[in-house]
Amino acid sequence: MAQAHSALERTKQDMAAARQQGYVDEVQLRTVLYGGSNEWNTHTRIAGTMQRDPVFDKSHRLYMTRTERYERALAMTRRIYELKDQHHWSDTETRVALGLIDEPIPIxxxxxxxxxxxxxxxxxxxxxxxxxxxxxxxxxxxxxxxxxxxxxxxxxxxxxxxxxxxxxxxxxxxxxxxxxxxxxxxxxxxxxxxxxxxxxxxxxxxxxxxxxxxxxxxxxxxxxxxxxxxxxxxxxxxxxxxxxxxxxxxxxxxxxxxxxxxxxxxxxxxxxxxxxxxxxxxxxxxxxxxxxxxxxxRPLLILHPRFISSCGWLMAKAATVSIRYTTVRRQGNPDADRLEQQVISYPSVHYRLLPILARAYVFILLGRDLVKAFDETSTRLASGDTSSLADTHVLTSALKAHSTRHAVRDLEVARRAMGGHGYSAYAGLGRLYVDQLPLVTVEGDNYVLDKQVVRSAIKAVKQLGSDGRDLPISLRYLSVLSSGVPPSIDATSWQDIHVVVLLLKWRAARLVQNLVSHSDKDAKYDASAEQRVAAAIAEAIVADRVAEMDMGIRLREKEKCALRNLLLLYLLVTAEAALADLLSLNLLPPSLSHSLRTATGLLCFAVLPEAIRLTDAFGFTDWELDSALGVYDGNVYEALWEEVQTEPLNQTEVTRAYEDHIKPMVERGHTLAGQAQNRAKL
Amino acid sequence: MAQAHSALERTKQDMAAARQQGYVDEVQLRTVLYGGSNEWNTHTRIAGTMQRDPVFDKSHRLYMTRTERYERALAMTRRIYELKDQHHWSDTETRVALGLIDEPIPIxxxxxxxxxxxxxxxxxxxxxxxxxxxxxxxxxxxxxxxxxxxxxxxxxxxxxxxxxxxxxxxxxxxxxxxxxxxxxxxxxxxxxxxxxxxxxxxxxxxxxxxxxxxxxxxxxxxxxxxxxxxxxxxxxxxxxxxxxxxxxxxxxxxxxxxxxxxxxxxxxxxxxxxxxxxxxxxxxxxxxxxxxxxxxxRPLLILHPRFISSCGWLMAKAATVSIRYTTVRRQGNPDADRLEQQVISYPSVHYRLLPILARAYVFILLGRDLVKAFDETSTRLASGDTSSLADTHVLTSALKAHSTRHAVRDLEVARRAMGGHGYSAYAGLGRLYVDQLPLVTVEGDNYVLDKQVVRSAIKAVKQLGSDGRDLPISLRYLSVLSSGVPPSIDATSWQDIHVVVLLLKWRAARLVQNLVSHSDKDAKYDASAEQRVAAAIAEAIVADRVAEMDMGIRLREKEKCALRNLLLLYLLVTAEAALADLLSLNLLPPSLSHSLRTATGLLCFAVLPEAIRLTDAFGFTDWELDSALGVYDGNVYEALWEEVQTEPLNQTEVTRAYEDHIKPMVERGHTLAGQAQNRAKL
Known part of the structure; x- marks a missing residue:
């Protein structure tokens, strides 16, 4: 029993140690992520009220029929308005409460x-x-x-x-x-x-x-x-x-x-x-x-920049669950302590998970950043001024397609990185994934959005004057075309946020230029061109904002450094995924792809010791995550064990299928085996 | 009503016309895919027996609880053995019957x-x-x-x-x-x-x-x-x-x-x-x-090459459902007949779907091709001869990871290409996708397999002599290293299967060489190196087999041409996805990436007129596909409508949630609105 005890204690110790080894103050980062400590306090208070309320209990959700899930959604909705009346919640507080329901609901x-x-x-x-x-x-x-x-x-x-x-x-x-x-x-x-x-x-x-x-x-x-x-x-x-x-x-x-x-x-x-x-x-x-x-x-509604933050928060859940689980899961070769290695210590694992963490930070902050621009547009529009409508439309279209694609992909990458147990419904990420899938098809198919983004870029590049400074946010990357030559890259460039940003802007701008100039008869057969260019534009827009974020960080040194690492990591993995473009466009010498990849891997090692604190900063409670593998204390195996006891199939010792199907099959087998044995004896 | 009639008739007409416009004889291709007309006849006979049997009815499967799904799986299993006894099925026939159950079952x-x-x-x-x-x-x-x-x-x-x-x-x-x-x-x-x-x-x-x-x-x-x-x-x-x-x-x-x-x-x-x-x-x-x-x-069991064909058949389902639906779905700008365009006519759509069709053919044939090699290994092993075990192990490891990744991805790409309706469970592909997910994690995590594949390649490249001809199948791509210089590529190369095969082999061989030679201290930070190299190796192995398939086609001219187009399309999309490697390794001048992309797009247009017949050749019945969007006759909207009538929520006019939750919420709203109105009047 000592061993039994220690095996389970170890996961908790691993989690505590991972928390211990970090230096960043998650409270500071949390305040940045929530946009203020008041916002965080409201969030905590409302989440506390809800998780104490049986209507919001999630423990049997996985076993419900769709009809029961629908009825539960309505029960939760009704309850939110009852709580609003009881606690005199403001509209903002009610919105926080509705946002805490972690599944789509009719209201x-x-x-x-x-x-x-x-x-x-x-x-x-x-x-x-x-x-x-x-x-x-x-x-x-x-x-x-x-x-x-x-x-x-x-x-x-x-x-x-x-x-x-x-x-x-x-x-x-x-x-x-x-x-x-x-x-x-x-x-x-x-x-x-x-x-x-x-x-x-x-x-x-x-x-x-x-x-x-x-x-x-x-x-x-x-x-x-x-x-x-x-x-x-x-x-x-x-x-x-x-x-x-x-x-x-x-x-x-x-x-x-x-x-x-x-x-x-x-x-x-x-x-x-x-x-x-x-x-x-x-x-x-x-x-x-x-x-x-x-x-x-729809475009102006669904494409509200709040949507981009929502994608960021989904990535945050994916990162939190998978980073926590792989921190306490041990597998493979013994490490210095003669224990098997923590799964997250494998580069092939943290190389997949830390970029999700970085992207979560970028998209949460980006969404907040763009809400201002959006609100201004709405205000202008209400008074009949449509001057910034086009920019806002392109911006939100580009980023909607981009952020939803990544959110969906990140949820699945995180789930797979957890190996076998990631496929258990109790892991929680599979549920989020299937709920998010319509994001990539319904409500403004991303391919349709891509087309609009590219069309506006082509129009802009044709009209581009010598001074790019007055370009709206959605086209600002084009300013590189009028401002010089592409940056000269060497192996040290990957430490410089601004060089990578510039590279991503050049890539988008050149791709748009190519679309304009490719007038050969075969150009129309480049069937994924619009999609690739739209993605490059979105990445250039985000990169531009990331550079601004980097300059605007108001944090103490350690936290600033941690956040800057995340911003750079986001940029490097973006550049790495863009390698085919960068090389095709001669923006990067072939010999430097290897240095980009190793720079990314090296940066992951720098982020790794802070990973648990950086996920803690998202502030999720166990109730919010609803994941046996993502529990705060790291006690994942007991959490799985407890979940399993509630599985309906486990409520009877012998399944109904035994009398109906297993027994007849086994009896048939015994008869046939007996007959074969007798034949063999003859 | 005339219009109503015609809108639904049109989908059927579109499907009939798409069938009509092709030239290939699907019976010939089907015989190749099933490995003989006897095999196809057996398949048809058994499928016919099963789909007439209520135990294998699928019409309420989507509404069942997990307990009911489990009991159904046992009922089907028992029934298969009853049918075996009744119809005196051989073991092979019984295996065909079990294979026709389109979901995982305990047996x-x-x-x-x-x-x-x-x-x-x-x-x-x-x-x-x-x-x-x-x-x-x-x-x-x-x-x-x-x-x-x-x-x-x-x-x-x-x-x-x-x-x-x-x-x-x-x-x-x-x-x-x-x-x-x-x-x-x-x-x-x-x-x-x-x-x-x-x-x-x-x-x-x-x-x-x-x-x-x-x-x-x-x-x-x-x-x-x-x-x-x-x-x-x-x-x-x-x-x-x-x-x-x-x-x-x-x-x-x-x-x-x-x-x-x-x-x-x-x-x-x-x-x-x-x-x-x-x-x-x-x-x-x-x-x-x-x-x-x-x-x-497990490796030798789960990695049986039959598994590769199974992945091919999944891709075949993905291709059939999505190509059929996008053939009858019309959306967007009017075409020559003043009807909206068929969705599949958009390059951005067929560029995503036809490669899945091509991959299905390649993997089905590849699996059959490798069964022989595998059976020989098993025979040798039974007599104590382990000489070909290593080759078989690398081969199946490489192709397992490769084929499962593609099968899962293709199912999802096909589902998304169908737009909104693809998210309906009645579309059928979502169900296959979630059942296939464990393939990429459980039972020999693909990352573990990648490691083994790369390790054996590194060992082989270090030992490589001047004569590469005796290399086993799993390492044959390395022979390019001892046989000359990389092919010189120009825009016409993309029509030549053997040049593209050579290019893919060079890419894998060079990547393995690089792994050996990259001894700089940062090389270990290239965290995805193993995964990328293993994928390149798998693609080189498949390319090698594709070249053999191309030479071994025994078909009449039209069918040969259609199949050759599919093989080339498989190779081109593989090369396109490998662009970052090809450019980094200087195997392709940057200026030629565009020509590769347009060659792929152009080839898609060549395959397109035969797409429906090429999917018909898979021989799926509507019962096998179980997809409202993939019905043979193209009558997708009526098929959806009929499915919807069986949804449990539709069996009562007013939901139980009305009295419990909606009514109280609406009454509260009326009260509050009334109070606000009164306040406003005061």
Missing amino acids: SLHLLAFEPVFFSQASQELIAQYGLLIQQRGIVGCYLQTELGHGSNVAGLETTATYIPATQEFEVHSPTLTSSKWWIGSLGKTATHGVLQARLVLPNGSDLGPHLFFVQLRSLDNHRPMPGITIGDIGPKAGAGYAGVDNGYARFFHVRIPREHMLSKFSSITPGGDYIKPPHAKMSYGGPSGCDHVLDA | SLHLLAFEPVFFSQASQELIAQYGLLIQQRGIVGCYLQTELGHGSNVAGLETTATYIPATQEFEVHSPTLTSSKWWIGSLGKTATHGVLQARLVLPNGSDLGPHLFFVQLRSLDNHRPMPGITIGDIGPKAGAGYAGVDNGYARFFHVRIPREHMLSKFSSITPGGDYIKPPHAKMSYGGPSGCDHVLDA
């Missing part, structure tokens, strides 16, 4: 799509009538855009809203199965109302393309679908992701809604059936450029 | 691990006693190696089997929680017996390291665990993968087993307690080289 569609679209697009009259109910969740809304047959191409939507002057109503109709609204979060079983995208058809038959309408979906008396509307859930998702959300479908059969329910802030229909155009096409809120009158509010 | 562990390890390692006496029962599934077995605290490092296992001369028994004991056997497939609730790895401890206390023992786990009378053994299931896996398999744990408390139950073909214990060594360390079946006496039978 998000109300908060992130329905509510903001309604308030930005509805007339004052409609807001007066429904605004308070929407703000207080007296009605619960969803945003009905995507159809079964059409996703990101809004222009192809088939649902119609035909104006009927006689009754001053619109008749909403789904002419085909493919025009069924599909994938709409919260529509399946929850939402009472929705904002609907439908083609506006005038009495004279002219089709004005997609416009927005406010529609009631379910009765407020009994929650039954309104007459003429067929609604349902669209079923489970890949890997059991998004289990708590009732993504749904709706089909409309000649459903009438009042004329006033068209969202008419910018365009409207007169009682007689005349169309009043929006004052400015761009007021229709940042639809994909080139598509006129596309009232697609 | 696989009996068939792929327990049974072959038992027969290759047990004494004749033990085989006489249990062999027939094992062959006829009169007992159901599992293979207990991995422990909670130890995975791939077999030397670190803690479970002990101490010999007790007085009773001529072993006492099996798990001294610690971490020594619990863990992750063992079929152990949780199914297996009656197992082959156990435990450290052999002699009466004098000396520890001889891991050896194999035959143990009874559960009573054959009532299926209860045997005295002293604690058994259970280890819980759900990431993304709800492997739901039907009861991966389990077992802890032994001083459990006695007879002396004869040690698997004693190569080493044994005398009644008095003396150890009889194996005649030859390597007879212990291909454990990682460098580890003596590691009785790890």
